[in-house]
Amino acid sequence: MAQLPGAAVDFARFLAGLTARLDRRSGWLAVFLERDPDGMRACLAGSELPPWDVVDALLQDLASDQGAAVARTEAAAARALHAAATAAHDALPGAAAALAGRLDVMLREQRYAAERLQELTAHRATATTEEAAAALDVDLAWAEDDHRRATARRAELRARADALAAPAAPAPERPAQLAKPKKRPRGGARFAGIAEEAAEPPQPPAPVAPAPAAALRGARFAGVAGPAEEPAPSRPDPEGAHAATGAVARLHALRAQGRGGEAHVVLAELAGWPAPRLPLLAAELHRAGLEADWATLLWEVAALPPAGLVAAADALAAAGRGADARQLLRQGVARPVPEIADALRLLTGDGRDRQARALAGAYLAVRSPEDAAGVARSDPDRLVPLLLDAARGVSEERHWDLVHAFRVAGVLA
Structure with a gap:
């Protein structure tokens, strides 16, 4: 561990101490050791950082073994150490590329879990014996857990990637004569989203509004905003509006019934719709109070091939959703x-x-x-x-x- 960042070493030691207090033959620890023994060894060595859902599951094991009060005390330390280790890992060279690769993998895992849920749900509805139904119930429970974990891990990786992508605030110009400067806490993009006291896991940075007096310009906004290369305004599309309304109503019903896996399958399908319909979906999702699904849909669209990605950004910009267009391009790269x-x-x-x-x-x-x-x-x-x-x-x-x-x-x- 000598070559690892200090915060990563500290968290690895905490994790080793936590797992040493647990029964390796039962609980979530046994599941993780069976499913991914190499991954657990890497986490205990400090070379890999476990996603927060894994740490939380181990704390659940601790609560079962030693009581909720003990687990609550350890959870506070775990959150602080995990946040600090996250910042340390994301400050290493190549962190942005590594996160991009993991996001891509996690997107595929989330989609697979959602499709598996849909398939098992269909089989469960046609089960003809109690034994078959019971076996499918077990498979469904595991599939639901896989989907929940993939969703949580993707959100965690997305928060880390967004924090790295957030531009650092420009340093103020120093006047010729300056009093003794005050010490400032460490800042910059690599620490964005990490609380000063590391009391919570990383969260996505708040969007920064552009200065009102300055028009957006430059290559990073090409096709997104600005009169030089502004996309043509979108034409009315009654058929698209009707389709968007129906799709969002279906999503709303699935969410109300707790069928998150099937809802994700729908979102993946919507990402493949023609680009001009994306702003219509945005409006309907916000109207229905499904802002989280809009954020997920943007990530699904960001995974499209480049032609589809840029077409979607153009469509959003043409509909007056420049902030979404910029976010989509940032996610797409x-x-x-x-x-x-x-x-x-x-x-x-x-x-x-x-x-x-x-x-x-x-x-x-x-x-x-x-x-x-x-x-x-x-x-x-x-x-x-x-x-x-x-x-x-x-x-x-x-x-x-x-x-x-x-x-x-x-x-x-």
Whole structure:
């Protein structure tokens, strides 16, 4: 553990102490050791950070073994140590790319769990014997647990990715004569969402409203806002509005019945709808009080191929939902470097230069210059000019950072 961040070492020691107090043959600890022994060993060694739902389940084991009062005391320490370890892990080089990969994996696991739930529910409805029904009830209980955990883990990873992507506040200019400066707590994007006393797990940062006097401009907002490249206004779509109303009514009914897995399947289907219908779904979901489902739907759309992603962002911007469009692009670039490179090559190869600049600008706004150099390495002749042009729209500083990263990577003379 010597080379690990101190906070990661502290949490690993806490976790080892907690599991040492539990019966390894029963409870959630036994389940985790059976299902993922390598993962548990990595968590106990400190090289991996367990998701909070795993820690919470182990605390439930402790409550069963030693009482709720003991578990409550340990839970307070667990939350603080887990939050600090999360911040330490996310401050390591390559954290953004690692989170992007895990988000992609967790999205697939969540979808699989939702489909499994739907399949088992259908089988349970047609079970012909008590024995078959009882066996399916057990399978359903495990499938529901898998879906709950996948949903919680995706939300946790999303909060961490959003915290890393949040831009740090610009440092104020220092006057010529300055009194002795006060010490300030550590800040910046990598600590966003982590409370100063680490009393709660990481939460997504609050959105920052743009300054009212400044119009949004630059590559990261291309196709999202601004008169230079504003998408054409959307036309009325009565059929789409009717379909959106029906889909949201179905979602509302599933939520009311506690059928979360089936609701997620519906959201995954809605992500594949034509892009112009996305603003209609947004309006209906907010009207029905299903804001959380709108947030989930945005993440589903963010996982679409690049053409669909950019088309969806354009549709949202055209409908006056610029904040959602920007959020969608930020989420859409939370994917591995090779996928971004393939997407940019595809868009430029098809002559969709504006969409390519929008995607490149969103990527540069939240990922490191070194990540961008990895993207450019796959096709320097095509991607270096595109990325440098997009970087100028983000900021002059980002442009020169990118030039330096490209030279270090050997993709720019």
